Amino acid sequence: MFRRSRQPHPEGGGRAPADPVPGGGRGAWAGDGPNGAAVTLRDVHRRYGRGSTAVHALRGVSISLPKGSFTAVMGPSGSGKSTFLQCAAGLDRPSSGSVLLGDTELTKMRENKLSDIRLNRLGFVFQQFNLMPALNVHQNVELPLKLAGRPVDRARTEQILARVGLPDRGRHRPGELSGGQQQRVAIARALITDPDVIFADEPTGALDTSTAAEVLALLREAVDDLGATVVMVTHEPNAAAWADQVLFLVDGQNTDELSLSDPQEISARLRALTAPAGRPTRAGRMRGQA
Numbered sequence: 001m002f003r004r005s006r007q008p009h010p011e012g013g014g015r016a017p018a019d020p021v022p023g024g025g026r027g028a029w030a031g032d033g034p035n036g037a038a039v040t041l042r043d044v045h046r047r048y049g050r051g052s053t054a055v056h057a058l059r060g061v062s063i064s065l066p067k068g069s070f071t072a073v074m075g076p077s078g079s080g081k082s083t084f085l086q087c088a089a090g091l092d093r094p095s096s097g098s099v100l101l102g103d104t105e106l107t108k109m110r111e112n113k114l115s116d117i118r119l120n121r122l123g124f125v126f127q128q129f130n131l132m133p134a135l136n137v138h139q140n141v142e143l144p145l146k147l148a149g150r151p152v153d154r155a156r157t158e159q160i161l162a163r164v165g166l167p168d169r170g171r172h173r174p175g176e177l178s179g180g181q182q183q184r185v186a187i188a189r190a191l192i193t194d195p196d197v198i199f200a201d202e203p204t205g206a207l208d209t210s211t212a213a214e215v216l217a218l219l220r221e222a223v224d225d226l227g228a229t230v231v232m233v234t235h236e237p238n239a240a241a242w243a244d245q246v247l248f249l250v251d252g253q254n255t256d257e258l259s260l261s262d263p264q265e266i267s268a269r270l271r272a273l274t275a276p277a278g279r280p281t282r283a284g285r286m287r288g289q290a
């Protein structure tokens, strides 16, 4: 559905590609999904509750996200963005429809197998970082490997920390780091298992503008230099402009999509999609006056 293309820096600045992480090849990939997709949703519905009080958070979402792409998911509050992310990441189960990670069907999988997939094949980055305060940076980054029973290679941890711009912070605890540094640790933790897909839920929501840009550049590099696939929910057009494509959800349906857009175009599309029916947008009125 979406094409794959590299997004130029939204502010026009160039970036030197970072060194790839040694030992971080895409070997864990278990097989491409339909048409080489990393994530495929087919007619996914998610209903909370029953009867007259039921909330239909997703109403038939069908989409396929190519391997090695960066997708931003946008939409008004309550449009189903978090539900989309949780269903796509196997954290929640759709009421109907199917979700594939590569060629692996998640929808009817037993919980212990799903948990195994989340640990080994997915990375997560959250708005509030979700680091363990009692563990130091090394231990936080290595936690997914430990939980999955995989070997820990401290040299590789150091290389990933250097890659995210934290070469000397391994022995610090999260409380000794700034918000931006904590989010870098969270990205290192997401990268350590060499995941098929990184899911990011408002990863810059708690950061100032320039720190946010640094974090987004890291996600961009994970895609461009490491071949990762990133799916990011955001309210911020500036953040979404770092993605290859923007998926717009309205009332639980994927209503529109944009490729390689700038923040102004994304904002305008969002406004147009959420304008009350029958009430023209300012852009529409301007066009009408021309």
Ligand SMILES: Nc1ncnc2c1ncn2[C@@H]1O[C@H](COP(=O)(O)OP(=O)(O)OP(=O)(O)O)[C@@H](O)[C@H]1O
Residues within 6 Å of the ligand: 048, 049, 055, 056, 057, 075, 076, 077, 078, 079, 080, 081, 082, 083, 084
């Ligand atoms: N566990 C739940 N139980 C009942 N309703 C829920 C639950 N989770 C989400 N919803 C409802 O589903 C709809 C979609 O919620 P969701 O959190 O996915 O939206 P969102 O687009 O991420 O919103 P926001 O931008 O405000 O975070 C909302 O109406 C919400 O109230």
